[in-house]
Amino acid sequence: MSTSVIIPAAGSGVRLGEDRPKAFVDLGGATILARTVSSVLAADGLDLDRIVVVVPGELIDAVRSDLAGIDSATIVVTAGGDERTDSVRAGLNHVAGDFVLVHDAARPFTPAAVFHRVVEALRAGFPAVVPGLPVVDTLKRVDDDTVIETVDRAVLRAVQTPQGFHADALAKAYLAADGGVATDDAGLAERAGFGVHVVAGDPDAFKITTPWDLRLARAIAKGWD
Ligand SMILES: Nc1ccn([C@@H]2O[C@H](COP(=O)(O)OP(=O)(O)OP(=O)(O)O)[C@@H](O)[C@H]2O)c(=O)n1
Numbered sequence: 001m002s003t004s005v006i007i008p009a010a011g012s013g014v015r016l017g018e019d020r021p022k023a024f025v026d027l028g029g030a031t032i033l034a035r036t037v038s039s040v041l042a043a044d045g046l047d048l049d050r051i052v053v054v055v056p057g058e059l060i061d062a063v064r065s066d067l068a069g070i071d072s073a074t075i076v077v078t079a080g081g082d083e084r085t086d087s088v089r090a091g092l093n094h095v096a097g098d099f100v101l102v103h104d105a106a107r108p109f110t111p112a113a114v115f116h117r118v119v120e121a122l123r124a125g126f127p128a129v130v131p132g133l134p135v136v137d138t139l140k141r142v143d144d145d146t147v148i149e150t151v152d153r154a155v156l157r158a159v160q161t162p163q164g165f166h167a168d169a170l171a172k173a174y175l176a177a178d179g180g181v182a183t184d185d186a187g188l189a190e191r192a193g194f195g196v197h198v199v200a201g202d203p204d205a206f207k208i209t210t211p212w213d214l215r216l217a218r219a220i221a222k223g224w225d
């Protein structure tokens with residue numbers, strides 16, 4: 001059962017606040033995107049068909065040369081859209097194979113074991129799979145700065161990527177969305193009526209979103225653990 005991986009990397013990184021789109025920020029001598037692509041290639045056993053990298057349109061040529069040294073035979077580079085969902089939708093035009101994983105460029109340290117857990121669940125027959133972590137902080141629902149209630153965190157998971165799908169299920173979910181957006185791909189699968197299975201995530205799969213995350217990522221890239 002072969003797998004395509006879509007890597008949405010077309011975001012601007014407003015919350016990170018660097019001088020370039022987030023995926024192109026340096027992380028110890030390589031871009032965040034190049035590190036993420038390498039981590040996908042390192043997760044052997046996926047029966048990888050292709051990697052579709054979705055980037056800002058004006059950076060397509062630069063990305064092709066940035067990634068040329070990695071493994072150009074399996075990499076397709078294409079232009080993204082305004083929202084993450086639009087970028088993944090653009091990537092879907094280039095996938096092949098039985099399974100599709102959607103994996104944020106902004107999660108460069110995702111361990112191979114997370115990819116394997118997601119793909120094993122797809123092979124077991126689940127049409128949609130997300131890695132998730134228990135929530136460790138106490139959560140409050142608020143109205144501005146007033147607490148309304150404490151939420152039961154036991155029933156919550158913070159979900160990560162890669163999110164995995166049977167290819168036909170993800171295509172149906174995006175078709176049903178009819179141009180609509182969601183904060184993750186599983187959200188569209190849920191709306192389309194697919195059951196979504198949760199496997200264990202990993203703290204190392206954290207998303208670089210804020211300047212603090214980038215400091216942490218650069219420390220990890222230097223060998224701190
Ligand atoms: N229009 C978009 C928006 C996001 N992404 C990608 O989706 C992933 C997760 O998005 P996020 O971390 O929110 O990135 P940004 O949208 O760039 O962040 P911000 O909201 O701070 O601008 C990232 O790899 C990002 O590049 C994308 O491909 N296309």
Ligand SMILES: C[C@](O)(CO)[C@H](O)COP(=O)(O)O
Pocket residue numbers: 084104158159160161183184185207
């Ligand atoms: C897809 C995602 O990484 C799952 O946690 C996340 O929703 C993307 O973050 P965004 O801030 O909503 O783009």
